[in-house]
Each structure stands twice: as structure tokens, then as C-alpha cells.
Amino acid sequence: MKRIQRGILGLALLLSLTVLACGGSSNSSAPTSQPTSAATQASSNTPASGTPVAATTTPVVRSGPKDIILATTTSTQDTGLLDVLVPAFDKETGYNVKVIAVGTGQALAMGESGDADVMLVHAPSSEKKVVDEGIGLDRRLVMHNDFVLLGPSNDPAGVKGTTVATDALTKIYNKGAAFISRGDDSGTDKLEKALWQKAGLDPKGKSWYDETGQGMGASLQVANQRDAYIMSDRGTFLATQKSLSLGIVLEGDPQLLNVYSVMEVNPQKFSLVNAAGGKAFADFMVSDEAQTMIKTFGIDKYGQALFTADAGKTYESVGLATPFG
DSSP states (O other): OHHHHHHHHHHHHHHHHHHHHTTOOTTOOOOTTSOOTTGGGSOOSSOOTTOOOOOOSSOOOOOSTTEEEEEEEHHHHHTSHHHHHHHHHHHHHOOEEEEEEEOHHHHHHHHHTTOOSEEEEOOHHHHHHHHHTTOEEEEEEEEEEEEEEEEOTTOTTOOTTOOOHHHHHHHHHHHTOOEEEOOSSOHHHHHHHHHHHHTTOOOTTOTTEEEOOSOHHHHHHHHHHTTOEEEEEHHHHHHHGGGOOOEEEEOOOGGGEEEEEEEEEOTTTOTTOOHHHHHHHHHHHTSHHHHHHHHHTTHHHHSSOSSEEOTTSOHHHHTOSSTTO
């Protein structure tokens, strides 16, 4: 018995030392000078200008009036679009954009808690809440592309030839074919879940249905490894297709429209928000300069633009029934 007790105590000590060596502490507290609720899930110790930041327990902070925190979706990161836009903006204005690329649900949550100065997101129906609450200001249409359903070349569910997304998902469900979901409350995840619901099906808990909880690029790699179906924005698929054996099995359904908007975070709600910086970045996204970059981005590498530039258009004109879907 004493030997067992000594062994347990030794194991506990070893685990404690391991936690300390990794810098972990259950009693650690975040700085109180900045909001921490959502940013702590996707922040970096030393974020560089325009560099997407990785998840840590340290919140991203604004170290000066020239720092801007941009909360955005992983598709703008994974396509490489921000690698073009952010440096151009920084150079032109002298601002330093700290990019936090997460699912749109998390990006909107960052705005709702004052952890961001500006949001670039793609989930119209979810955007309505932050606008109605007066948190998201001056929401403007930036660009769009579409979602595509990808699958293995042998198409085990027989989806090819289907033109309606809900019909394709029904075939996958009935076949029990492997399907990978992001499961991260992103714009892509919200669209996929809405389509399952519209089809009257609930795949959650099925042995063939898995959620990664990761961004688009990482989720595509998981689906590729498992020869699984997955919903993706077209831009990220085109940017990563050379590393994938998956191909498009359904596209063109109007339900698969993917619209991106930019919103500033209301400084009257959160005193630490960089209102001038957030507005400057939002204005840049709809400027002629940025819109030209957007509408030509990807043509040289992929033979087609990854996004359609939409500044100045109405939401209805690009295919939404209303500005919020």
C-alpha cells in the first residue's frame, strides 16, 4: 500500500512539474486591461503584422494607437488573400493589423466582447445579431464566392450529377458515406448545418460523420486522408487543391452562395476599441485599390479569381434575398 501511495505521489509530482515546464497554471489570470473572452482562443504571444495568430491563453492586445485587431474567418487566411491585402494596407496607412483568423462564429463573438476593432466575416444571418445590438457598425459588402461539396473520386454516395445540395446530403446520409464537418461555428459550418436541417436530417452522432473543430485548410486535409465528403468555400479549395485528391462533386446551387462583409466594432460599447483604425481598414476593404486586388487575386496561380469583388453593390444583387440572407 505504501508503495502504491508513493507511486501516486510521484506521478502527481511529475505531472505538476510537466505543467509548470509548459507554462501552465490553473490559477493564472489574464491581464485585466483588455477583454479576453474570445481573443484568448485565437491569439499570439508576438503577433506580426498581417500574420494569422495561433491559439494560446494570452490575449492579443493593442499595444498602441496604430495597432488594429482584425477578427476574420480562416478562409481569408487559407486562400492567401490577406497576405496581399494586409501588407498593402499597413504600408499605405502606417497601421499594424493583427489578424485573428477563426471561424466566423468566433470572429463575431470577438466583436461582441470588444476583442476586435473590425470584423471580416461570411455568415449573413449571424451577422444580423451584432448589427441589431449596435455592436457591428457600417456593415458593407466586400466580396463573394461560393461553397462547393467535395468528395473522393469514386463518389461512393453517387452525388455527381446532383444539382441541389440538400439532395446530395441526403444521398450521403442514406449511404452512410464518410463526411467531415468543421464543427467550429464558422460560416462554412453554419451553412452545412443549415443544409442538413433543411434536408430534415441530423448526421451528428453517426459513425460516418466527424467534426474537426478546425479551420478550412486543416479540415480539408482530414477529409482528404479519410476519403470523405466535405463542404468547402471555393477559394480555399482552389488554393489547396494540389495537395488534395478530393474533387468537386456538386456546385452551382444558389444555396451555396458565400458572401463576405466588413463591419467596424462600436467604440461606444467598448472604450478600448481602436475606432479610427477599424474604420480605416473597413474603408480600405471597399476601396478601388483593395477591390482590384480582390477581383484579380488567384488568376495567375489558379486560372480564375478566388473571389468576386462586390463593393458598392447591394446584397440582393449578388444573390441574397435580403442583406442578412
